[in-house]
Amino acid sequence: SQTIHQWPATLVQPVGSPLSLECTVEGTSNPNLYWYRQAAGRGLQLLFYSVGIGQISSEVPQNLSASRPQDRQFILSSKKLLLSDSGFYLCAWGRRANEKLFFGSGTQLSVL
Amino acid sequence: AQSVTQLDSQVPVFEEAPVELRCNYSSSVSVYLFWYVQYPNQGLQLLLKYLSGSTLVKGINGFEAEFNKSQTSFHLRKPSVHISDTAEYFCAVSDQDTGGFKTIFGAGTRLFVKA
Numbered sequence: 001s002q003t004i005h006q007w008p009a010t011l012v013q014p015v016g017s018p019l020s021l022e023c024t025v026e027g028t029s030n031p032n033l034y035w036y037r038q039a040a041g042r043g044l045q046l047l048f049y050s051v052g053i054g055q056i057s058s059e060v061p062q063n064l065s066a067s068r069p070q071d072r073q074f075i076l077s078s079k080k081l082l083l084s085d086s087g088f089y090l091c092a093w094g095r096r097a098n099e100k101l102f103f104g105s106g107t108q109l110s111v112l
Numbered sequence: 113a114q115s116v117t118q119l120d121s122q123v124p125v126f127e128e129a130p131v132e133l134r135c136n137y138s139s140s141v142s143v144y145l146f147w148y149v150q151y152p153n154q155g156l157q158l159l160l161k162y163l164s165g166s167t168l169v170k171g172i173n174g175f176e177a178e179f180n181k182s183q184t185s186f187h188l189r190k191p192s193v194h195i196s197d198t199a200e201y202f203c204a205v206s207d208q209d210t211g212g213f214k215t216i217f218g219a220g221t222r223l224f225v226k227a
Contacts, residue, residue, distance in 0.1 A: 032212040041121060043202055043219035044156075051212030059214075090156075097206045097213035098144045100158040 002027035006091045006104030013111055019064075019078040021107050023091030026072065031093040033074040034101065035066055038088040050074060086111045114139045114205050118218035126226050127195055133188040133221045135203030145186040146204040146215070147177055156202065162186060173197070198225045 006023045013019060025031050032051055036044040046059045048066035056066050063082050067075045074091060091104040119134040137145065147159040160171025167179040177188045186203060200222050206215040 032214075034215070036217070041219060043118070044217035046214060046216060049212070049214050051209075057209075057214075094213070094215070097208050097215075098161070098163045100146065100148075100161065101156075101215055103156050105155060 002093075002102065004091060004093055004102055004104045006107060008107060009105065010108045011110070013081050013109065015083055015111055016080050019076070019081050019085070019109070021076040021089055021091075021109075023074045023076075023104055024072055025074075025093045028072070028093070028095065030071060031095060033068060034092040034094070035074065035076050036090045036092060038090060038106070044090065048076070081111045083111050085109065114143065114207060114214075114216045116203050116205050116216055116218035118201075118203050118221050120221050121219065122222045122224065124224040124226060125193055128192050130191050131189065131193050131197075131223065133201050133203075133223065135186045135188065135218060137184055137186060137203070137205045139205060139207055141207050143205045143207045145177075145179060146206065147171065147175070147186075147188050148202045148204060148217075149199050150202065150220075151199045159188070159201070193223070193225045195225050195227060197223060199223060 003026045034049045035047040038044050050056050050068040064078050089107045092101040094101045115138045117136045125131045145162040148156045149159050150156050160169050162169045162179045170176045175190050200220045202220050203218040204215050
């Protein structure tokens with residue numbers, strides 16, 4: 001069966017520090033991978049998605065970047081965090097547009 | 113470009129009353145439509161989806177949704193809600209993109225069911 005791992009679950013970082021959140025998927029190959037940020041009143045905002053290794057599409061201009069170094073690994077990064085980067089980050093994967101997405105358990109990021 | 117608008121940020125309702133959560137979408141191509149639910153302190157769970165065919169779709173926990181192409185709407189309904197339906201509900205649209213697909217979510221509707 002397929003599983004998705006996302007870590008860490010919580011993270012507190014000072015402003016200006018770097019960020020690396022990792023997501024890995026097991027039990028499937030060549031998944032479409034996604035990073036979302038969930039904020040109150042704004043729903044799930046799509047940040048990045050990837051259809052293959054090294055292929056990243058950015059949905060919103062921001063202080064973050066994403067990379068996909070391996071087929072089932074998706075990384076969200078920042079060189080210097082801002083206060084506005086605080087939020088709940090969700091990784092997800094899917095196979096086809098007519099099927100549901102599978103979500104990780106999320107990372108609560110607090111930038112202080 | 114796709115977009116999803118959930119018209120109500122919060123919907124309070126009494127137990128056993130009917131409820132409708134509204135969703136409108138825009139897309140330049142044919143899309144697939146979904147409703148997800150997030151119970152307190154839990155992850156997102158698929159309620160139902162519309163792919164094609166019958167415009168009335170039935171999901172889990174007694175929920176149903178109606179696809180209306182002319183109004184570009186996909187409203188979620190339940191004839192009689194329970195306290196346990198208190199949760200946040202997200203409408204989503206998914207369509208094909210170069211080499212894959214992407215799913216856009218609405219801002220969510222928080223349903224409060226009162227005794």
